[in-house]
Amino acid sequence: MTGSRKDKIILQNLTVSYEEKGGLFTALDDISFGVADGEFVSVIGSSGCGKSTLLSVLEGLLRPSGGSALIDGAPISGPGPDRGVVFQSYSLFPWMTARKNVAFGIKHARRELKRAEVYRIADEYLEKVGLSDSRGRYPSRLSGGMQQRVAIARALAMDTDILLMDEPFGAVDAKNRVQLQEMLLDLWGHEARRKTVVFITHDIDEAIFLSDRVVMLTESPGRVYRDIHVPFPRPRDRSGLLGSSVYVEFRRDVTALFFGDKTGETEDDWVKI
Amino acid sequence: MSPAKLSFRTRYVRTANLLFAIFLLIQFLPNRISKADAPGYAVGFAVIAEAALLCASALATKKTGLCLIADIAAFLYALLIAWTLATAKFNLTKEMLFPPPGIVFRQLAEDxxxxxxxxxxxxxxxxxxxxxxxxxxxxxxxxxxxxxxxxxxxxxxxxxxxxxxxxxxxxxxxxxxxxxxxxxxxxxxxxxxxxxxxxxxxxxxxxxxxxxxxxxxxxxxxxxxxxxxxxxxxxxxxxxxxxxxxxxxxxxxxxxxxxxxxxxxxxxxxxxxxxxxxxxxxxxxxxxxxxxxxxxxxxxxxxxxxxxxx
Missing domain, CATH: 1.10.3720.10 (MetI-like)
Structure with a gap:
């Protein structure tokens, strides 16, 4: 999967290390994989494996110590209007209403738009995530799940090529999480032009249900442990999929791999489906 | 919340109103100071305060807000009562240094x-x-x-x-x-x-x-x-x-x-x-x-x- 020329995002031998008291700490070590245009890729790993560091590089907030991170063939030099980001929390500005938050994002991603148009799009996307009635509320008056809906509405409304999501449903309760996953998949699948998504999670079911590919990282330093193609066709129906025996089997294999990663072994003993 | 939700008791039966009545009553005690007092100004001030309190009582929608206003009024009346008693009625302080409230309020109005x-x-x-x-x-x-x-x-x-x-x-x-x-x-x-x-x-x-x-x-x-x-x-x-x-x-x-x-x-x-x-x-x-x-x-x-x- 590495380095195909037409990939939207390419990571080549990406290494990130920090100066620490005890010396140099390597968070990511020699990461290489690509994400094709319109592909939905999850990066999965236990906490502290550097998956959020990986996303920070793609967001342009963190410079690689070695190797390269390319978008459309050009190295990432900083945050850019081609990427929309959803964090686990604090994506929204607490002093702006839901509507204002979305509009603020649109205004900065699409500077050519007129004010009225910005608010029209904001309202349209708030409706898509089912929050038309709450658009005048401040984030402090919204539940965690609703806040993430607003953040997703903002990221989608910005109409960027790439969507970067850093455990967006990590702080949401189980029931809401399922609803949000389905909503995200539905919105993503119905866009005129599918966005390229990099989605960070530690939830195996979430990764499988959402993605075309799952990239599994080892623990410190983070290395690519497995790059797994998810074979299920879209559109995916949760209840149908989760009950099927292929899914159960696939999930069992992925889980075995995930928990087998104690030694950081990387030889290929995995039979691809 | 509609104004009707607060009971009559919550609205009007309050310490502040009692203190207001006491303040009016103590005006009838004999004066013990030599200078002419002007109790009308103090009473006038208290009446204005009470009118404001009654307006607030009638219009209030939230209990906490009304309680706060009523408590402030109660403090005010208690202060006026103590002030009046200490000066005009029992002359506990030096007249010259500490005039009764009526005289102070009259001066305030004039100035x-x-x-x-x-x-x-x-x-x-x-x-x-x-x-x-x-x-x-x-x-x-x-x-x-x-x-x-x-x-x-x-x-x-x-x-x-x-x-x-x-x-x-x-x-x-x-x-x-x-x-x-x-x-x-x-x-x-x-x-x-x-x-x-x-x-x-x-x-x-x-x-x-x-x-x-x-x-x-x-x-x-x-x-x-x-x-x-x-x-x-x-x-x-x-x-x-x-x-x-x-x-x-x-x-x-x-x-x-x-x-x-x-x-x-x-x-x-x-x-x-x-x-x-x-x-x-x-x-x-x-x-x-x-x-x-x-x-x-x-x-x-x-x-x-x-x-x-x-």
């Missing part, structure tokens, strides 16, 4: 035009010095706080300069500047500048990195980052500094007016106590209290509005 001028003079000075300080300290604090390197050095400098009580600049200011008014503006400026600067800088330093990151990934420009993101996020801290600055400004201004002014609330108090007119001295003290309370009431309303998102 309204004069007091208005003094209040206006004080508030104009406060407004000039404070707004200048705000205009200077806020952008400076934002920039210094945001650029960590300069900010660290600046934090120590600000701590040192902020530790100097602004009152020590008064003599130097008098030597330096042509008029009392310009010295006052300078002192108020210095009194509010440091707290606002320090609060802005620490507010900026305390802004969550995740909020800054959220803004950075939205690709905002430098000015937007400073004034729409950092400023908003640091606003709760900044307002604490603004409130401190305002407090110190009033303390210093009233002190300064007592030392060298020909106008202002502090001058009114000092001038009349020098002349031995203690009725007016008390009037002045009351007015200072009322004006500063009113300013802070407005400030808190503004703060609540600015932080309505919390």
């Amino acid at each position: 309204v035009p004069q007091l208005g001028r003094h209040i206006g003079s004080s508030l104009a000075l406060i407004a000039q010095g404070y707004l200048l300080a705000l205009a200077a300290a806020l952008p400076l604090g934002l920039v210094l706080g945001y650029s960590a390197r300069i900010g660290n050095a600046a934090a120590y400098v600000a701590k040192f300069l902020g530790a100097i009580p602004p009152v020590v600049y008064i003599p130097y200011g008098i030597a330096l500047l042509p008029s009392f008014r310009s010295v006052s503006v300078l002192v108020i400026f210095l009194a509010s500048f440091w707290p606002i600067l320090a609060a802005t800088m620490s507010g900026v330093l305390l802004v969550e990195r995740r909020i800054v990151d959220s803004a950075r990934v939205l690709n905002v420009g430098r000015l937007t980052m400073l004034f729409r993101i950092i400023l908003s996020a640091a606003l709760p801290q900044i307002l604490i500094g603004c409130s401190q600055g305002l407090t110190v400004s009033f303390i210093l201004l009233t002190s300064a007016e007592m030392i060298g002014a020909r106008s202002g609330m502090g001058f009114y108090v000092k001038n009349y106590s020098d002349l031995g007119n203690y009725t007016r001295t008390i009037v002045g003290v009351l007015v200072v209290g009322i004006v500063i309370s009113a300013v802070f009431f407005a400030f808190n309303k503004l703060q609540k509005f600015l932080l309505r998102w919390r």
